[in-house]
Every structure is written in structure tokens, then in C-alpha cells.
Amino acid sequence: xxxxxxxGSHVSVSEGALVLLRCNYSxxxxxxxxxxxxxxxxxxxxLLKYTSAATLVKGINGFEAEFKKSETSFHLTxxxxxxxxxxxxxxxxxxxxxxxxxxxxxxxxxxxxx
Amino acid sequence: xTGVSQDPRxxxxxxxxxxxxxCDPISEHNRLYWYxxxxxxxxxxxTYFQNEAQLEKSRLLSDRFSAERPKGSFSTLEIQxxxxxxxxxxxxxxxxxxxxxxxxxxxxxxxxxxx
Numbered sequence: 001x002x003x004x005x006x007x008g009s010h011v012s013v014s015e016g017a018l019v020l021l022r023c024n025y026s027x028x029x030x031x032x033x034x035x036x037x038x039x040x041x042x043x044x045x046x047l048l049k050y051t052s053a054a055t056l057v058k059g060i061n062g063f064e065a066e067f068k069k070s071e072t073s074f075h076l077t078x079x080x081x082x083x084x085x086x087x088x089x090x091x092x093x094x095x096x097x098x099x100x101x102x103x104x105x106x107x108x109x110x111x112x113x114x
Numbered sequence: 115x116t117g118v119s120q121d122p123r124x125x126x127x128x129x130x131x132x133x134x135x136x137c138d139p140i141s142e143h144n145r146l147y148w149y150x151x152x153x154x155x156x157x158x159x160x161t162y163f164q165n166e167a168q169l170e171k172s173r174l175l176s177d178r179f180s181a182e183r184p185k186g187s188f189s190t191l192e193i194q195x196x197x198x199x200x201x202x203x204x205x206x207x208x209x210x211x212x213x214x215x216x217x218x219x220x221x222x223x224x225x226x227x228x229x
Binding site (some may be wrong): 004009034036041042043044045046049062090092101102103104106109 | 118147149154155156157158159162170172176206207217218219221222223225
């Protein structure tokens with residue numbers, strides 16, 4: 001079984017400040033981990049993915065995430081927030097190359113204040 | 115590559131009616147997924163196909179729900195005798211399968227409102 005917990009349903013930062021969105025996972029086998037972003041009334045767009053290669057993963061729009069097996073975490077960060085980063089962010093876990101489905105967290109809404 | 119498309123984008127129906135949604139995946143993607151997303155929650159897995167074979171179905175997929183992918187290309191999701199609890203965003207995603215290491219590409223979704 002697999003699950004994802006996103007700590008904090010709402011995060012608010014000032015423009016230019018550090019963004020930190022937290023994700024903890026549970027998986028019975030080595031996981032694949034993903035972060036997606038969703039803008040209002042749109043589908044999900046992949047930001048980055050961890051697939052058992054480098055533990056520090058760089059994605060689009062300046063985001064990165066670090067896989068920490070000992071902490072079962074995959075937190076998303078960005079050094080400097082931009083107004084356009086305001087959106088909902090989802091962490092997801094998938095088990096292995098033959099798994100079909102991803103299990104998503106409940107999401108974190110990021111607000112960026114001017 | 116035009117991305118995953120879904121039709122319609124919005125559907126309003128009365129309780130008890132049947133509805134059908136269509137998903138066109140990225141060409142040559144052999145995996146296709148359906149998810150349901152309600153307000154304030156992440157997408158919940160419903161079912162997925164490898165080519166035309168339906169390989170897994172969630173317990174969320176009651177007998178009122180049926181999905182098909184007859185030729186391994188587009189897919190349809192039908193809900194019979196809709197209930198107000200079916201109101202949600204229905205998301206479709208496709209994946210190249212093993213070669214893509216489970217990366218899924220999502221469509222814009224179909225928002226269903228059951229009155």
C-alpha cells in the first residue's frame with residue numbers, strides 16, 4: 001500500500017521568499033515520487049520526479065526536491081517565490097515500474113503575497 | 115504532440131441521467147488512467163488501461179461506472195444513473211508506460227455537476 005501526506009493545506013509566502021512545501025510518503029517498495037502543479041480549472045502539470053537516480057531533483061520553473069529515505073520525505077523548494085507560482089501543488093507516489101496508478105496527497109495551496 | 119484532450123470540459127446533468135466522457139491520450143502512449151478529483155482533495159485513482167486491457171479498477175468505481183478503451187487509443191468513461199455525489203472533476207492521464215517511468219501527462223479534465 002502507498003500513501004502521501006502533505007503537511008499544510010495552505011502556505012503563504014512573500015514574493016522573493018523561500019518556498020517550502022512538505023510531503024511525506026509511505027510505500028512498501030522503493031517509490032517513484034512526483035510533484036505536480038495545478039492552476040484553476042486546469043489539469044495537472046509535472047514539476048519534477050524522483051525515479052531512484054539522484055536524490056536531489058531539479059524541475060521546471062526553478063523548483064527542486066530532495067528525496068530523503070530515512071525521513072520518508074520529498075519536500076519541494078524554490079529559493080525565491082514569484083507571483084506566478086501561486087497555485088495548488090500535489091505530491092504523488094507510484095510503486096515501481098510496473099505500477100499503474102499514482103496516489104496523490106490532498107494538495108497544498110500556495111499563495112504569494114506582493 | 116497535442117497533449118491529452120478531454121471532452122466535454124463541462125457537463126451539467128440531472129440526477130438519474132447517464133453521462134459519457136471521452137479522453138484522447140497522447141499518441142503512442144499505451145497507458146491511460148482515469149482519476150476523480152473533488153474540491154479540496156487530490157486526484158483519486160479510478161482505473162487504468164494498458165492498450166485496450168483494463169488492468170486495475172478502484173473500489174471507488176461502482177457498478178454504475180464503466181470505462182472502455184476499445185482500440186487502445188481513446189477511452190470513454192460512462193456514469194449511469196448519476197447521483198449528486200458524482201459531482202467532481204474527472205481527469206484523464208496517459209503515460210508511455212515503462213519507458214516513461216510512470217510519468218503521467220494529464221488532460222484538462224471534465225467537470226461534472228449533478229443537479
